Amino acid sequence: MQGTTKYVILGLLTEMPRSGYEIKQLIDLRFRFFWSESYGQIYPELQRLEQAGLVAAGAGTTRGKRSYAITAAGREALSAWLEQPVEKESVRLELLLRMYFAALAPAATTVAHVETFRDTHARDLDLLLRFRDELERIPDPHHDHGHILRVIDFGIRTNEAYLAWAQDAIQSLKGPTRP
Amino acid sequence: MQGTTKYVILGLLTEMPRSGYEIKQLIDLRFRFFWSESYGQIYPELQRLEQAGLVAAGAGTTRGKRSYAITAAGREALSAWLEQPVEKESVRLELLLRMYFAALAPAATTVAHVETFRDTHARDLDLLLRFRDELERIPDPHHDHGHILRVIDFGIRTNEAYLAWAQDAIQSLKGPTRP
DNA sequence: GGCGGCATGTAAGTTGTTACATGATTAA
DNA sequence: TTAATCATGTAACAACTTACATGCCGCC
Secondary structure, eight states: OOOOOHHHHHHHHHHHOEHHHHHHHHHHHHHHHHTTOOHHHHHHHHHHHHHTTTTTEEOOOOOTTOEEOOOHHHHHHHHHHHHHHHOOOEEHHHHHHHHTGGGGGGGGHHHHHHHHHHHHHHHHHHHHHHHHHHHHHHHTTSOOOOOHHHHHHHHHHHHHHHHHHHHHHHHHHSOOOOO | OOOOOHHHHHHHTTTSSSEEEHHHHHHHHSTTOOOOOOOHHHHHHHHHEEEEEHHEEETTTOOOOEEEEHHHHHHHHHHHHHOOOOOOOEEHHHHHHHHHHHHGGGGGHHHHHHHHHHHHHHHHHHHHHHHHHHHSOOTTTTHHHHHHHHHHHHHHHHHHHHHHHHHHHHHHSOOOOOO
8 A cells, every 4th residue: 555645644633723834844843753744745635635535624614724633434445554564664774775885985085975964863863862751741531642762762673773773883983093 | 966876886886896786785785674666767877877978888898788887077976976065865764654643543563563573673674783793803904894894783772772762662551551 | 215125926847757669589 | 368567658637845035033
């Protein structure tokens, strides 16, 4: 089953009705370390979902703002998808490609690349740690936080691994200038 | 600068002349945990590279097999690219999307998803550990292995993080059935 | 009045996958 | 001889990005 955009949208709408703009902001904020979507995918997909009856434009649809709510059919479609086997797993890190061929480039360039990577992921890690703190502070009456915390935990662990690797890589690239 | 396929190909050709088929096999083997390309991208790209004079079809171009070698211009293009800032970093893990919305699905399904993930990455980790052992066994007269080992090390660390997370996630999903 | 953020959308272009067609070689 | 693997390629499609066009709203 392809077309994951569809299900990200439906999933976010289970929490509350939202606009395309809000959906995009949420994906960039919460899912940044394992997912992304552009407006060019979200807006057309919302229209298709509406035509298919999986979402309905409603309530907050005031001046210049279209808010969509998930329908019963939408919930069913999402549930069905959640039970399907996981299909997409793609990781594309240009940095590692450059590292692999780094013998053909000045060491300083490679170091700079890794430093940028380290800084980006240090920021990501900060954000994730703050998310975790916030979530743990909020009471969880209906055991809903568990899964979200597991997702955040995934981000924390991988970003920690990234940072540890980057530290070591920078050190070994800078350090042992062959005698 | 887009069109990374181009530079993956050029990079692999710096080692020795190869065919499109061989390039694909190598990407699937060595780069599986941080890159991928399909034949539909590789073959047309090789033709474009040949027309642009960055590679040359030569030598091993016998019956049904076209082998390409990188040219001086190709090496220059690759070097220039290695110095450009890193642009593409994309991670898309459908598993985490399903985990995020897992409150809407039976726990058994979610556990099964994570188990599949764990098994896939256990295999990846095995492969990477074998790569490292092999590389460390081979003498490295021209200090070429360092960068490759750093890439392998990245894979080892992230896959270890994946596995540790998966273990914990499975345990906490199976374990505490609310009283 | 003008800027920045909010907000929606489209069109064009790029990138990437999949399915298919074709044929050679190798090993059971 | 037949199946698997090696090997190249294309066409259709799907996915995704980017740039652009448009306009509202609030604030300084």
